[in-house]
Amino acid sequence: MAFTRLLVCLLGVLLPHHMTTGLNLRPIIGVLAQETESSTYGDTYIPATYIKYIESAGAQVVPIRVKEPEDYYEKLFNSINGVLFPGGGVDIITSEYAKAGKLLFLMAVKAHDKGDYFPVWGTCLGFQLLTAITTGQDLLTKFDSTNVNWPLNFTQDAQKSHLLGSLPRDVHQYLTKENVTENYHQYGMSPEIFNGNPALSNFYTVLSTNMDRNGKVFISTMEAKKYPIFGTQWHPEKNLFKWNPKYDINHDAHAVRVSQYFASFLVSEARKSNHTFPSMKAEADAVIANYQPVYSNDGSFEQIYYFNYTLGWN
Ligand SMILES: *[C@@H]1O[C@H](CO)[C@@H](O)[C@H](O)[C@H]1NC(C)=O
Ligand SMILES: *[C@@H]1O[C@H](CO)[C@@H](O)[C@H](O)[C@H]1NC(C)=O
Ligand SMILES: *[C@@H]1O[C@H](CO)[C@@H](O)[C@H](O)[C@H]1NC(C)=O
Ligand SMILES: *[C@@H]1O[C@H](CO)[C@@H](O)[C@H](O)[C@H]1NC(C)=O
Numbered sequence: 001m002a003f004t005r006l007l008v009c010l011l012g013v014l015l016p017h018h019m020t021t022g023l024n025l026r027p028i029i030g031v032l033a034q035e036t037e038s039s040t041y042g043d044t045y046i047p048a049t050y051i052k053y054i055e056s057a058g059a060q061v062v063p064i065r066v067k068e069p070e071d072y073y074e075k076l077f078n079s080i081n082g083v084l085f086p087g088g089g090v091d092i093i094t095s096e097y098a099k100a101g102k103l104l105f106l107m108a109v110k111a112h113d114k115g116d117y118f119p120v121w122g123t124c125l126g127f128q129l130l131t132a133i134t135t136g137q138d139l140l141t142k143f144d145s146t147n148v149n150w151p152l153n154f155t156q157d158a159q160k161s162h163l164l165g166s167l168p169r170d171v172h173q174y175l176t177k178e179n180v181t182e183n184y185h186q187y188g189m190s191p192e193i194f195n196g197n198p199a200l201s202n203f204y205t206v207l208s209t210n211m212d213r214n215g216k217v218f219i220s221t222m223e224a225k226k227y228p229i230f231g232t233q234w235h236p237e238k239n240l241f242k243w244n245p246k247y248d249i250n251h252d253a254h255a256v257r258v259s260q261y262f263a264s265f266l267v268s269e270a271r272k273s274n275h276t277f278p279s280m281k282a283e284a285d286a287v288i289a290n291y292q293p294v295y296s297n298d299g300s301f302e303q304i305y306y307f308n309y310t311l312g313w314n
Pocket of ligand 4: 150
């Protein structure tokens, strides 16, 4: 007994922490870039809101470039502990964002089938991308749901789900009763289309729906049945980090609590992955701290990281 404890102590000194706790306490989440509309600052971008969101919950962030050779994504996948597909405005089938996202998604599913835990999260456009990857089609339809906050309408399946099944009582209350989820989308996934498409309905479980301004219902939250893959049509990161006064964003304590809960959830998922960079130097060279965001205070109040296309992994 005493010997075992001594052994555990010694191992604790000698081994990385995650090998004694079972959790990776240096989680790193990749955030996917997407094409800019004008290349003034760069070919691709990531809004800083997504990066701060992840960092605020105790993980590092690595930007994921698009239009890279396949081995860039393979190396990166084996080095990081989860990916986030952010919101934005590019095509969910033909964009470089969509192509890179699909590669990473397929790697995550394949790895998971072999027992390798790897979370994938899609927000807004990222949620829509998840539906496109699964079906190979753009099945979105128009909704009137920009710049508006709503509570979620949970489905029956929410209470036994991984994402929403163990919500603390207060978060459950705020999420289902208060205007804490910021929507900014002109397209969405209707439950009829979802249910009529076996590729979607066999892969994902719908956890919540919402009605747009015209009373038209869209899917607002889903998770994969067999994988740690989660999608929200709404934006958990905005309540914390988006201050542009043109946007109607709820910054009250309940909205902030809900956002912090989902940031922590994502990072806790990433702690279950033990992928690591080949060296601390490789990690240090990859993290977002190597880049400087551009701040626009011309009324858009947004910090953005820009990237240009490269010729591959360095
Ligand atoms: C991308 O390239 C353009 C044109 O050379 C340059 O103006 C811009 O600063 C570059 N952006 C980044 C992030 O390197
Ligand atoms: C990493 O996790 C996998 C299962 O997800 C496990 O088989 C493997 O032994 C772990 N490796 C280390 C170094 O902890
Ligand atoms: C919530 O969803 C249920 C079906 O899951 C539907 O019957 C109900 O009308 C919805 N309520 C609102 C307010 O959207
Ligand atoms: C949420 O916002 C709607 C307008 O979209 C408003 O009618 C409703 O009263 C708000 N609910 C709460 C609980 O503040």
